[in-house]
Amino acid sequence: MSILRSLASRDRVFDFLVPVESPVDVRHGPILYLEDVTVSFDGFKAINDLNLTIDDGELRCIIGPNGAGKTTMMDIITGKTRPDSGKVWFGSRHDLLAMNEPQIASLGIGRKFQKPTVFEALTVFENLELAMAADKRILPTLTARMNGEIRDRIDEVLKTIGLAELRVRQAGILSHGQKQWLEIGMLLMQRPRLLLVDEPVAGMTEQEMERTAELLTGLAGKQSVVVVEHDMGFVRSIARKVTVLHQGSVLAEGSMDQVSSDPRVVEVYLGAEAEEEV
């Protein structure tokens, strides 16, 4: 009986029984490591033994036509979807498949959704406050107080994302672009080791795009960033290494020039655009 089992695994009930999360171990290379991951919905293979490795501090762009499994891959990494088979490791110590979303998040994996999701009923300030890396168990949250240090961090991020003067506005009334920014801001507050960014520039103006590009490239090095994006221009502007997904598995990998010269890629994906661009 599931209840009994869950009662048996008491760590899910009592916080103090949760083993202290050890810092991510990246001494031997990659920070994220997917091996032979496969997941299917009703027989349709969204991910088909996918292999992917992200190095510490790397900025990686992932491109691919619709239905290539980009979002599903993110779901798997963040624990939202369980793969049918395969391995997913964070550093060399944490098996992500054994964890749920909050645990993964608290390990330092932050995610920005394709569709910007912020807490519309809360103010910009409060959104950031909630995102902030802190003791997120019940009582500490209940008794949490504001202090100068926290404020400074929030202000800092507010500046970075350029929403300083909107801090007391409800997030619900922000423009689409502003929401994107706020969400990125929430990621920054989490101080993640690995950022998963799904289509960050959708619905952004040129200037906003540039700033986003700066931001992301700026983050790289301190943190590892994985960007899923359709906008080729944007990808070119930031990408060092690009991975092309097709039908749930890696089609090609390398620098933008390498992949865009890869005939298979051109055929399945860039082909169309290349012609347009000409």
Next chain:
Amino acid sequence: MRYPPMPGPAAVGARAGSAAEDSEPMHAATRGSWLMVLVLALAFVLGLTLTAPVSAQEAEAADDTAAQALLEALDVSSFSAKGEAIEAIVRSDDPRARDWLQALLDGRLQRTDDGRFVVALDNSGRQWPVEDALTGEALGEMSRRDLERIGINNALRNQLRSAIAVVDLYAADVGLRRASAERLLGEVDGDLAGPLAKVIEEEPDARVQERLIQALAIYRLEQGEFAAIDDLRGSLHPRVRVAFNRVLNSDDPALVDGAREALNSIEQMLKVNRAVETLYFGLSLGSVLVLAAIGLAITFGVMGVINMAHGELIMLGAYTTWAMQQLLPGQPGLALILAIPAGFLVAALAGIAIERGVIQFLKGRPLETLLATFGISLILQQLVRTVISPLNRTVITPEWMSGSIAINDALSLTLNRMVVLGFALVVFAALVLIMRRTRLGLEVRAVTQNRAMARSMGIRATRVDILTFALGSGVAGLAGVALSQLTNVGPNLGQNYIIDSFMVVVFGGVGNLWGTLVAGLSLGVINQVLEPWAGAVMAKIIVLVFIILFIQKRPRGLFPQKGRAAEG
């Protein structure tokens, strides 16, 4: 009237004394005396049937004053006196005797103010068509106010049935003979045994013969005749079992052993029957659940609308049935048939009204629809209370739906529930077809999958919503029509089913008709299997708790919708 206004204790006491005598004839012990008389009468009736044409005229000519006297004797207050009067009628060689007894049994034998006896051919309504009990000539209609019924009690009913049974042994109609043979099982006594043996030899119909043999065998068994056991072996009839049990404490060891051995085999077969019966009960309860829930499976499952007024839509269907029977007095069957489309229509229209009036404003706010529709349910209930009546309404069960089909002597399946079971399956099949095969079904599925996309492909989503909701509501109406045959038709009818319906849908998996079917039937069976040892209440509680826990284990029910759409 039985008793004049109550005077002092003494007088009443005396009457109570007579009341004690009233009950005399009902004790089996005293049956013999008048059964013997019967036999004599029979010999005669038999004789009649041999020389029919001649004796017919004689019968016509038979002295009506004597007959009048026979009937007069029935018109007394004391039941014992009536009992004697009935014997007298049986004893009289009057060919009309059976008709009188039957009329008396059905409460159709009436006395007019001027002392004539008439038989009401149909005693429903205020005006009854009657015919003269003696001459049999039709007397047109009479007001029930001008007629006084010759009342009988249970004791007399028993006496009459046995009497008629014996008469019917010689009836030409095999149906009557079968009925009488059934009746005589366990009623045979010394006086009847002799002639019965003769009847058996002459009986052409095998079934009647077999029955009569058993009937006789029971008597023989009681007389301690060992051979009788073989005639009775394998019969599941309760009376046979009773006979065997009686024998168990006889002093003839051989007989006792034979009886015990026979009993054991009977018990074995009964166990099987019991199981089949429980299964049937479960399925029929399940079919009710399915009927009640299937409409919800559409509105809730497909449209995601929590329609708390669903129960009241069921209620509307039931009331439509009642209204139909009011419109067509005397034809409950026809009314019921017509109520099926009518009930569907009424409920469907109500559904459309609800959808247009409230639900369309609450798109994407399921919890709010829950509250709003709950309000509607309250209004509908109170509406029925004020407009129609707070009292339950009488819905008549047509002949072809009452009674039960005997599978064997111990197992018989009730007809009304069998009809409902079948009805449920038909409705279900129809719905599945609509969803799978029709344009509407296609559009419905399209809209539920992806509203915007469906729109852009030119599907008028609003129209689909209306139709879907109307369909779901209409099916609720059908459920009401069926339920009117099983339970009260009253303002609270809906409330009793709404929670169960939701349980079934959630348990089966939202948006999955098959899930609803399986869930409904299985819950019904579980409930009925539990009931005998857990009791009705506990059974219900256990089922509820089971569902609650099940939802924890599988939040999306038995047959969840899979795939990306359902994720997160």
Next chain:
Amino acid sequence: MQSRSWLMRPFGERSTLIFLAVLLAAMALVTLMHLAVPPGHSLHVSAYTVNLFGKYLSYALLAVAVDLVWGYLGILSLGHGAFFAMGGYAMGMYLMRQIGDRGVYGHPVLPDFMVFLNWDSLPWYWHGFDMAGFAFLMVLLAPGALALIFGFLAFRSRVTGVYLSIITQALTFALMLAFFRNEMGFGGNNGLTDFREILGFNLRSSETRLGLFLASGVALAVGYLLCRAIVTSKLGRVCVATRDAEARTRFLGYRVERFQLFVFVVSAMLAGLAGALYVPQVGIINPSEFSPLFSIEIVLWVALGGRATLYGAVIGAILVNYAKTVFTGVMPDAWLFALGGLFVLVTVFLPRGVAGLLSLRLRRRRDADASFSAKEASA
């Protein structure tokens, strides 16, 4: 979003202060008009009316409890009547034990219904209820425990939205059936009644009734403050976050199910407290308090008053029940029409309830608070 301790925070809100002021004023006024004004005078408030108000206040507390989970957590519980009733039964059992040998059979220990159902000894779960302390503890723990178990199962398997509403309804329905059974030892359909005294005070004296009225008022105030403190804390904001974007909250590292469970249990305990105050004032508790209909009615109070404001819940509870008292008096048949109509109208035309009518002022106030916290933030 101030830097003071979470418990003190509500006192920084204007709405809370206004609410407390009004509540206390009303209590004082009623007390005064009951005691000081001589009977027969038009301003006299009779014991009957005091009793009535006491009932309304306990309902109001119940509504606050429901608003906490529905308004801020987005969980529409159709089973809060169950927690209310359990608190009521806990109190009822204490009051039954207080009757002692004054029951019709004069049995020193067994309540009357047990005597005539021929029970020879007290069932185990009745022990201890002769002690006020234990009983009052149970008033909180019994509903709390039920909420803990039920919530734990429901939230960890992520049963949400409509499904949750429906199984909460199933829960209270199952409990109703169970309590109707006489074997349960809670008096079956007749429930618990014929109470004599509470903590030594005669329940049939108007002084005690006034006391209970005041107690309900205080309980409401405290409950309101507690809920306010919760919703203004960071935890409160996590709840709102969960309500609006559960998945997002998870990705931020919050164990959503635990926050839900915590608030759910707190709410259940408040409901239990409300029930415990309700029972001695109406003088009977029976399984009909478990009926799903009652639970849904509670939700209506909140909806009418306005979700996610807490004071809206109080307004709603008092309005609806007052209307009920009036309607069932003057035009009984119309009551269900009125109630049903309310359900429809409020949900369709008044999604933010009475409180929503003051929405303009509300928004201004919220901005005020926000800028206030902003000032603090930049300070």
Next chain:
Amino acid sequence: MNASRRIMPYPLRSTAAALLSVATLGFASHAVAQQEPIKVGILHSLSGTMAISESTLKDTVEMLIAQQNEQGGLLGRQLEAVVVDPASNWPLFAERARELLEQHEVDVVFGNWTSVSRKAVLPVFEELNGLLFYPVQYEGEESSENVFYTGAAPNQQAIPAVEYLLNEVGVERFALLGTDYVYPRTTNRILEAFLKEEHGIADEDIMINYTPFGHSDWQNIVAEVRRFGSEGKKTAVISTINGDANVPFYRELANQGIDAADIPVIAFSVGEQELSGIDTGPLVGHLAAWNYFMSVDSDANYDFIDAWIDYTGDEEAVTNDPMEAHYIGFNMWAEAVRKAGTTEVDAVKDAIIGVTVPNLTGGYAAMMPNHHITKPVLIGEVQDNGQFDIVWQTPSTVAGDAWSDYLPGSRDLISDWRKPMECGNFNVASGSCGGSTAAEEAEAALAE
């Protein structure tokens, strides 16, 4: 609405008073006293599930009041009905009772149907010393100084009915089916004890089963009864099944081929009104035990029925047992008021004991010292026209017994509200007032 007045509920005023004291002056009228009419409170549910049964009782009392007023009222004062609606909600019953006694200061109350509602109002009537006339057959085990029980106690319905089955029908096996609440529970326990002790019926010949309110799926239980009845002994069902559950129950009986002649069902809570909602065809021959049937042949009854039909203006209107109980109760109260020359509660309470008024069955009903009345017990067989044919009745009237002789708990208890005893639960064994178990079980309890 002739004599009755729908009053604005008091809370309206007092809230107004409490919250905006200005507006209230208009309402102060109730304090002004002149030759006031006698106020008769009516406490019957007019909405909710119990409205089915109770609303007709409200009309009955209003009719009786109207009739009384036509005869010049009481003590030269007019009677005035004060109607409130407890809406089938038990706590609300207590609240309304308090409203009647405290706000409207009624002189007497006629009301309640269910046991639980009576239990709910009991403390209120005792606290505020009111008068309640309770018209429904009930489980007994109660005798309050302020309540007069004009319905049947178990010994006025259940016991005689079972004796009829034993002696007249020759029943040897009994299936006791009931809805799971206090009335069936107590009645069945009394009957069980009675059958075993008085008639040596064996355990295996008694089957007891309880079902929830409004139970609708009777397949299993009826099948069980069928088996229970096919053991060769004459079997009868004693039904304390309540209200809505009856229709599906009788339907199932008929469909499974159980006929009144084979296994008669005798019901204690199915009367004319309930039958009006049932297709009586299948029920013909089944029994009911009451103290009154509409088919009773007496002038008093015919007058009452005519009056009732005039009052309701409904040709098909039926009368039933609780209506007769109110008829008796009302007349007893009126008689007592005349005797006492006042409506003052204590005076009426003393005066009413021993008062004798005609009942509708052509006899007389007397108020006993235990606040129960004498009644004849009638057994009727259902006819297909929805009426009952009276097939048997007790030779003389039976006095209601508050405390059953067949329950260990109440065997030694008697109730006598006359001076000097003035005790509702006097223990003849211990010779003390205050319950059966007070004396002996105290030690036992302390020993626990």
